[in-house]
Amino acid sequence: MTSKLIGCALAGLMFMSCGNEGKSPKADSIAMRQQYGESPVLTAEQSLQHLKAEDGFSVQLVAAEPQVIVPVAMTFDEKGRLWVAEMTGYMPDTSGTGENAMNGKIVILEDATGDGVIDKRTVFLDSLVLPRALCIIENGLLVAEPPRLWYVEINGDKAGKRTLVDSAYTEGGNVEHQPNGLLRAMDNWIYNAKSNKRYRKEGNRWLKEDTHFRGQWGISQDNYGRLFYNNNSENLLGDYFSPGLGSANPNQRNVKGYDENIVPDNRVFPARPTPGVNRGYMKKVLDDSLRLINFTAACGPLIYRGGLYGAAYEGNAFVAEPSANLVKRDLLEDSGYQVKGKLAYTGREFLASTDERFRPVNLHLGPDGAIYVLDMYRGIIQHKTYLTPYLKNEINTRSLTQPLNCGRIYRVLPNGAKPMPFKLTADPAQLVAALDNTNGWVRDKAQQMLVDGKYASAIPLLRQRLADTTKPIGLIHTLWTLEGLHALNITDVKPLTRQKDVMIRTQALWTLPSIINSSNKAAVADILTGFLIDQQLAPSAALVLPALKKVDPSMAKRLSPAFFYGFPKDVFVADALISNAKDQEAALLDEVIAWNPDTNLVIRRHLQKVLTDISNRRKASQGDVLAKEFPRGNLIFKTVCQTCHGADGEGIQSLAPPLNHSELVTGKKERLIAIVLYGLTGPVEVNGKIYKAPEYNADMPGIGSNDEFSDGDIAQLMSFIRNAWGNKAEKVTEKDILSVREKYKGRQKSFTMEEFK
Known part of the structure; x- marks a missing residue:
């Protein structure tokens, strides 16, 4: 059935639903399931017919299997050729059997005829395990193959000498929660999503520095070099300031102006029912027509800067949602130095498909100004770690395990446009x-x-x-x-x-x-002083102070008070000054109080939070003894929990609340067991603070149905987190796990806080 016919049939079904008051939503759902009971594997040409782009645009197939297989990341070289990472081993079945097979590749795809369609494939690297990111720099290619980051020299399109850049590019986490991106940003550093590291090549040396932790899958920049990213349930996050600033104080967990919620509206509008999502059985996940309501797999954000689509599209954000088979468009606008955004429209999407296996996972801007869409083209998109019994059943019912050897790349063009790549x-x-x-x-x-x-x-x-x-x-x-x-x-x-x-x-x-150096430090200080009366630029000027401090600490310290004198209520200036106060937070707090004893001053409250965090970390156990006592628990924490809750158990902004000093962790062990087995849906209250969407994911999946973890493993995990850091609570046994499983036998849905009251 063509995309148009499916759309008409679906529209007719919805019309009948709205016009018949006696027809229940449940009946609508049954009808939808019958209509979409089968999900056939389509050829690339057939799947293309199921793609609907915004009016005025068309979609062109650039490459398909066997030229490309399971593409997850790509970049272009100066010749306009595509370098693509193929994650062939991802989830061969619902158990992830053989996922570590050495079948991943980096391939070069070339359009030799200039018609926008790939006609040549060259394998650059093979025998890789789940490659996930790449970046061209000088005469080589950075390749992320967990846990390592390699630099591979390019010799006539063949792989040459390999240099290990980082042996711990990924530390823990699973396929959905490991660093990726390798975005070569405007400031000449290479940044990543799901990571707090950045890299730079200096001659034969590789520099590695800590930066802000950002996002989950995919990363982009705007015309000013500001970075944008997201996590699976949030449309778009991003920075207001240069990515290299604001991370000078490791004691400071969050810095205003970074990891900001740019587009808080997380609604999506699929072109077809989407019952095959991990939490499709829960209320408010699917609507009455079985369509996903909000993002559950947001990824691959792109800030459009191509010059091909027209002024209305410049600076827009585009976000992929593979679970709902669509690509969203957001409108962004600068408000002072802040960036705010909203949906471009409601009720429809920039690009959407009625083919369930259309899985857009990354978006890239091309040398021709078009957006390129990487489609894994798979039935299974959810990793085994969090796969629910509900979704396993959906996969089995509609035979979604296959295909494993497909993949497509599309480009979206304005109607009638025939752009040519700009070759440098x-x-x-x-x-x-x-x-x-x-x-x-x-x-x-x-x-x-x-x-x-x-x-x-x-x-x-x-x-x-x-x-x-x-x-x-x-x-x-x-x-x-x-x-x-x-x-x-x-x-x-x-x-x-x-x-x-x-x-x-x-x-x-x-x-x-x-x-900044010793000979120009006075000139730099004069420049910064000149912005002490500029509301717009004061935060950026304050963010430069840590760099000045490296050259002349006393000069940076003398400048600091003038900023909080001038902007006592500015949260951005406050956090910028705290970033300049590594290990001197208490002294800065004394200085602030001596100037103004007002307990509501922004900088005072933020400093007190940082000092509390420092105190908690000092009290926390080192974890070495616990890791030996609970080796499986420690390993599961690093691969499953740490990516959202943080290595220190203090939580990660926009992702998850803290586990350290959490009454949910150290309280009744039966409650914690239930949460870990079946999941928890927000809002969640921890230590008197409410964590809810859109500020936080507010939805923790359970691992009770994951065959990879035994009840003994799960008992170790809970014993570990109940006694790690500053926590101290009774251990959990395998018998405890079995008891809770028996109590909630047959349960699928996550718990809510109300159920534990």
Whole structure:
């Protein structure tokens, strides 16, 4: 049945439902299940007919099996070729049998004829286990193959020498909860989702630094180098400030302006019923027509900067939702230095399919300005760790285990458009000119090629371009290109801090940490002082203080009070100052109180929270003894729980509340057992604080139906978390687990807090 016929049939069914008052929602659900009882595997051409794009756009098939299989990540080279990571081993069945097979690949896909369709496949790397991210830099390719991050030299499209960049790129977690992304951002660092690490290549050395923890799967940047990401149940999260700032104080768990909820509206509008979602049996997960109501697998966000779709689409966010077979469009707007967003429309999506196996997992901007959609094309999208009995039944009923050897890549084009990829050469003059291209991919790639090529001859051209402030976006790339070439200096930056355009001034501030030294520190301090009366730029100026502190601690300390004097109610300035106070939080608090004893001052409250966190960590057990006593419990915690609750048990913003000092953990063990076995749906109260959507996921899946974990394993896990960190409570036994299982025999749905009262 074609997409159009299915849509008409579904619309007719909905019309009958609305017009017949005697027809119950349950009857509608039964009718829907009958209509979609089968879910056939479609060819790429057939599946394409089931895809509906927003009016004015069409979808083109770029590649399909056997040219590409299970694509999960990709990047383009300067020739416009696609480099794709194939995660072939992902979930061969509901038990994940053989998931660690060495069948993953990195392939190069080429359109030799220029018609937008791939006609050549070259295997660059094979025998990989679940590869998940890649990034081209200089003459090599970064490849993430958990737990390692490799740098592989490229020799004529063949893999050369391998260098181990990070042996612990991923630490714990499962396939859904491990670092990924490898986004080469505007500030010349490489950032990741589900990670607090960033990387940079300096000659033959690889630099690795801590940064903010961000997102779950997929990461993108806007025209100003700010990062955007999400987690599975939240539409879009992101940063207000440069990604390299604000993480100087490891004692500070959260910093305002980072990991902000950009689009709090999490509704989705599938084109077909979607009963095959993990929690489809729960109320308010599916509507009466069995359609998903809110995101449950949000991933692969992309900030569109392509210049092909028209002004209305520039800066929009696009988010993939494989469980609902769709891609969402969000409208973003700057409000001062803050970014706010909303759904582009309700009741429909930018791209949606009536083929249940259409699984968009990542979105990329191409050299032609189009959005490229990576479709894993699989029935099973949920990893085994959290797979519910309900979803297992859905998979078995509609034979969703297959296929395992498919995959598609599409591009979305304005109707009638026939764009050609912009191909870059090694000519420095052409690359400098390309920094002003209307396509953000071209600008990014030109910057990267100039930096990778170490073109000293480009520096005079870049400085000449820096003098032209009439085109801010190109100027910003020029600024960061000079930074990447280690040619940027205070003479370049200082005039830009006085420009009328606020984003030029902001970017100039953001580059200061990379150029501060003993000879220009006074000039930097003068620049920062000049922003003490600027509400818009004061937070960015305060975020630069830790960099100044490295060169001259006393100078940074003298500047700090002026910021909280001038902005006592500004949460962004407050957190920026705390980031400059590593291990000096108590002294800063005394200084604030001496200036103003008001207990409601933002900076005072935030400092007291940081000091409490420090105290809790000092009291916490080291966990070494517990890890030996409960080895399986420790391992399960690292692979299942740590990715949301944090290694220190203090929770992770936007993901999950703390386990440390939580009455849910240390209270009645029967309650904790029930939660771990069957899950918990929010809102959740921990230590007097309510954790609920959209600020937090507010939905913890149970692991009681996971065949990988025995009852003894689960007992160890709970004994571990009940006595880790600052917790101390009675151990849990296998007999305890069996008792709770018997009490709730046959239960599938998660618990709520109300059920435990």
